[in-house]
Amino acid sequence: MTASATADRYPSRGDLLLVLNCGSSSIKFALFDAGQTPLPRAPVWNGKVQGIGGDAPSYGETGRETEQVALDADQPYHAALTRIRDGVAARLGGRRLHAVAHRVVHGGGRYEAPVRMDAAVLADLKGYVPLAPLHQPFALEAIEMLLEAEPALPQVACFDTAFHHTLPQVERMLPLPYDAWTRGLRRYGFHGLSYAYMAEVLPERHGAVARGRCIVAHLGSGASLCAMQDLESIATTMGFSALDGLMMGTRTGALDPGAVLYLMEIEKLSLADVGHLLYHRSGLLGVSGRSSEPRVLLPLEAEAGETGERARIALALYVRRIVREIGALVAVLGGLDLLVFTAGIGEHSAEIRARVCAGLGFLGVALDADANTADAAVISAPASPVLVGVEPTNEEWIAARQTLALLAGAH
Template sequence: MDVTMARSGRREHGLILVLNCGSSSIKFAVFDSSAAPLPRQALWNGKVQGIGGANPDFGETGVAPFSIELDTAHPYRAALRLIRDRVSRRLDGRHVGTVAHRIVHGGSKYSMPVRLDANVLADLKGYIPLAPLHQPFALEAVEILLREQPDLPQMACFDTAFHHTLPQVEKILPLPYAAWERGLRRYGFHGLSYEYMAVALPERHGDAACGRTVVAHLGSGASLCAMQGLKSVATTMGFSALDGLMMGTRTGALDPGAVLYLMEVEKLSLEQVGRVLYHESGLLGVSGISAEPRVIVGHENDAGETGERARLALALYVRRIVREIGALVAVLGGLDMLVFTAGVGEHNAFIRERICAALGFLGIALDTDANARHAAKISSDHSQVIVAVEPTNEEWIAASHALSCLDREKAR
């Protein structure tokens, strides 16, 4: 991935490589900055998954996933090198002009995309305890590229940035005020996804999207965002990415007394409690089957404890979403639009159906056929609330931010 530095004009910025790094996977996408506006469709994208596990695999546009071997001593570094090699093979004489990183946590300091250097990297390492499933891995990729290709511009695009519009009453936690002064506050996450919704929804639904909207980002991680005027006014994730909705393996909101009990009475260490909260709870923990709703639903009719736990896990998952939507509707003073996005939100019709059935009191009525087809609008014509399905595009938002940063630097 040799870098030819830009000399003039957007067309000189080259390709933009977007990296979205998690604890066991790296997603990537490549965008062509020569076109204006920046195309929303990536030239190609892909993912290395199962990093650190027994059976990692790699897949990309036009190529079915295939098994790979990664250096067991440094699997993450090996996965990143594989992506760089695969991207390099497809450059066809073009160059990568910048790398855009999805960085989950920017704290209160970073509300805008920023070029990554050693000082910024040091700041962001301080937020690792607040997003341990993503932050350290994204920063590892940054660090490797800073060391190996120091002239390659790298831009940080923050999941917390979209929520800087939250009013203070939403940000502050009910702790002693000194905690607020030390930076303990609600930050909110999945901001790149919600930022894309703020672009895509008015394009598809017009002014209706600018009213009282709740977006449900339902994936392995999950949260809700209440938007008014396409800005974040409330969200379910808080100080860390553990808060709010029940997730694939994370608890979501939990009585802190339960955490104290695990430590004081059951004598779990801090590390053990962290593993329970982040990796062993949520859908996986309750069901004992999987972190994926589409897998669990296949066991609802099983006999005995397996079926009982499958039904309970899905019922709790839906209940927590419904309960939190109700809270956000109260904050908004009503609801004009409900939007589902991300892996579960976009593809699991039965989850959407159960949520909307429980929200019938708001005047929500689903079009069953449209929901089964994952249509852009799945509410019926007589529904008092528009219900939509909108695929997210976090990578395009990150690429757009990187391009804006490069343009600003060039204009100086």
């Protein structure tokens, strides 16, 4: 995997651009034809390495069967990245790799736009690791590995926090002493690449209504809501860290800080223990005791005994928190014109969408049951005063496009 030593700012037709989306145990990758204008939204090659650091890691390319892989036990993440690099090299066929784009979750208050990576920026971004421990260190590990292996290859960090730079100060501030604000303790917002894609695709799909009062529900293993007006973020549920807001697969979402103090003072949990509890043992997994995924829990609701009861409670709490937070954002927006579901659960769980929308009956939301079951682009009934849609997200394309714009000198 090589790049031109001079790294031309403008790609030639056939040049490729790699996007890496790194999590704690998985790496999503996508390769785009960077020389085409406009940039195609579909990658020429993509896939995922998952289970990194576990007993059965796997490697899968879209359109091909997933295979189990052996990763170096001492450096499994490096081994996974090497496997991806080998796959890229096999597909170059004499073409050049123009750049690598990285989804980086946290850019803090300093980085409100994509940035070209170097050692100084890398060191700066490591300071945000405590705010996004499930993602930040792993994206930076990939960047550092490539900086060492191929220093001439342009790398660009694209930030999930950047889309929310339009939040007004009243949405950014925390109710702490004012000097906390000056020290950078504030609400940042996340899932910005996904919301940036929605800001592109929703006007294409729904026309002028998308520029009105819109809420996007990004429901995946991590989950958040974003209230948009004129396609800009004006409020969001995640705040200082990716723990805030909605209940998630393994994360608590918003939690009374008194509960954290109780766990530490009365139950004597250490800081590390509390962190692990909040990030890895809570949410759907913690309440149900069985799974972090609605698709697994939904069938369990029918079971008798504790298993069924806990599955029902977990899903009821999950849906209630979504409905409650949508209601809060509707108040901020002054009404609602468009509600859009995206990400893994939002795109594929008709039952969760139906339950959420049933809780929004006070807004007049009404679904077309057949359209919802089919995961159609529009799932609301014709008479519904709120248009409800389903839209697959495309974070990788946004990162690729932002990278090309930065390297071409566009700001």
